[in-house]
Amino acid sequence: MTPVLLADLTVFVLSVLVGFEVITKVPATLHTPLMSGSNAIHGVVVVGVMIVAASLDTTIGYVLLFVAAVFAAANVVGGYVVTDRMLEMFRARPKTEAGR
Numbered sequence: 001m002t003p004v005l006l007a008d009l010t011v012f013v014l015s016v017l018v019g020f021e022v023i024t025k026v027p028a029t030l031h032t033p034l035m036s037g038s039n040a041i042h043g044v045v046v047v048g049v050m051i052v053a054a055s056l057d058t059t060i061g062y063v064l065l066f067v068a069a070v071f072a073a074a075n076v077v078g079g080y081v082v083t084d085r086m087l088e089m090f091r092a093r094p095k096t097e098a099g100r
Helices: 003-024 028-053 059-088
Strands: none
Touching (some): 028 059
């Protein structure tokens, strides 16, 4: 294992652990703003996928890139759908004849 790979794995493991600790401490009232923020981060991941696509030249690289692009795009779209549904709960409902 090369020193660069070991350093990359160390950063990855530490970021997973720190991310898990931070997310588990978020109160329920802040989940909607956190979801919106994570949508922006996944938008950056989609941009990163496009940048990496310019430098690939192997079949396995294309396959992994496609999988990463699908997961990132699904996360962005799904996050906005969930956020919209959560925000719908806070919108005023129109008054109906039966509700008067």
